[in-house]
Amino acid sequence: MLELYHHGSSVCAAKVRIVLEEKGLEYKKHYIDILKGEQFNPEYLKINPKGVVPTLVDDGKIVTESTVCCEYLDWTHPGDKPLTPPDPVQRADMLRWTKLIDEELHPACGTVTFTCSHRYTVLRMGKEKVETFLESTPRLSLVSDWKERKRRYVELGLDDKDARKAIMVHEMVFDKMETVLSENSFLAGDSFSLADAGMIPYLNRIYMLSMLDEWCEKKPHVLSWFEKMRERPTFISAIDSHLPESLATDLRTNGAKSWPKVEEILLGIREEMKVGVV
Ligand SMILES: N[C@@H](CCC(=O)N[C@@H](CS)C(=O)NCC(=O)O)C(=O)O
Incomplete structure (x- = not known):
């Protein structure tokens, strides 16, 4: 089982x-x-x-x-729907996406989520419980310094020094997606693969934070890929049906309140990208 x-x-x-x-x-x-x-x-x-x-x-x-x-x-369980492309070049493309997700996007998502929303949900537990929660994080967790980072994110929110890099990582990943998806319907190969399965929750996180449409307004292929993924029957069964309404509300409202500051940082990053500083 x-x-x-x-x-x-x-x-x-x-x-x-x-x-x-x-x-x-x-x-x-x-x-x-x-x-x-x-x-x-x-x-x-x-x-x-x-x-x-x-x-x-x-x-x-x-x-x-x-x-x-x-x-x-x-x-x-390969079944009749293997999610790994049979072609080695497409498989390598898929693995590059899942590696990028694990190495860069996931820690960046943790930063964005905690600084923009989860900190408010956690702070509602009250001082003593927050302290126990933060102290309980093992040394090697999401990343090796997650314990310290989580504490800073809860205390400082978007004023933390990691916020800018985390926003920049998202922007670079979305740019990369836009390039690939302008020529392909899926991230790797010509059908749904583990690359798409791996990426959906990260786009959905920015969507849940009420930030996706504005963030990606000039990335139409990213938005239409996400719409297509949302139309898959598994989106509801795998994602929507598991998020408690109170948490969805927290993400949506805290995210909307955080957007002006995220946008300010993002616009600064885009300016620097234009002149080649980053
Ligand atoms: N590398 C791990 C990371 C898992 C991870 O970061 N999980 C988060 C939720 S997405 C978590 O459980 N966080 C607990 C915490 O922050 O204390 C994996 O891919 O499974």
């Missing part, structure tokens, strides 16, 4: 749910509320020592790291 430990607003968990749903696999869900610190429960740390979601369990075998979970599912 397949089991998934996940959370409604986790981009990494969403990625694995998309693959499970695209393949039509049945799985048992275990909800871990990462904004209440349930990921630091000693029982959960036994299966995921980083204290992050998702964790996939396949008949007792534990698989962590969302991209690895997606690949594992594609190896073990």
Whole structure:
């Protein structure tokens, strides 16, 4: 039996749910509320020592790291819908996207999400619980200094020094997508692959933060790709149906309030990109 430990607003968990749903696999869900610190429960740390979601369990075998979970599912359940292109060049394209997501986009998304919204959700727990929540983060978590970063993001929001780089990473990834999607319907190859499955939750995060339309108003191919992904039947079953309404409201309203500042930083970055400073 397949089991998934996940959370409604986790981009990494969403990625694995998309693959499970695209393949039509049945799985048992275990909800871990990462904004209440349930990921630091000693029982959960036994299966995921980083204290992050998702964790996939396949008949007792534990698989962590969302991209690895997606690949594992594609190896073990290729079915009639493999999500890895058979052509080696297209497969290499796919792996370059998933590598970019893991190495750059995911930590940047953590920064944007916490500085723009999650900090407000977490702060509602009250001083003592916030302290326990921040102190419980393991040394090696989302990245090796996530514990310190999370504390700063909760305290400083968009005034933190990492905010600019995180916004720049998103802008560079969206630019790269725009170039590829102006010639291709999918990110790698000519059909839906693990690259698209991996990218959907990150676009959806910026969308949930009420920022996507304005951010990408000059990137029409990115917007139409996202619209197409939203039309897939698995979008509702893998993404929309798992996000509690209160969290969706937090993301939407906090994101809208944060947009003017994000936009100011973004416009500065675009100016610098134009003159070749970055
Ligand atoms: N490299 C890991 C990263 C997982 C990760 O960062 N998960 C986030 C949610 S998307 C999390 O559980 N965060 C818990 C925290 O910030 O304490 C993967 O791809 O599975």
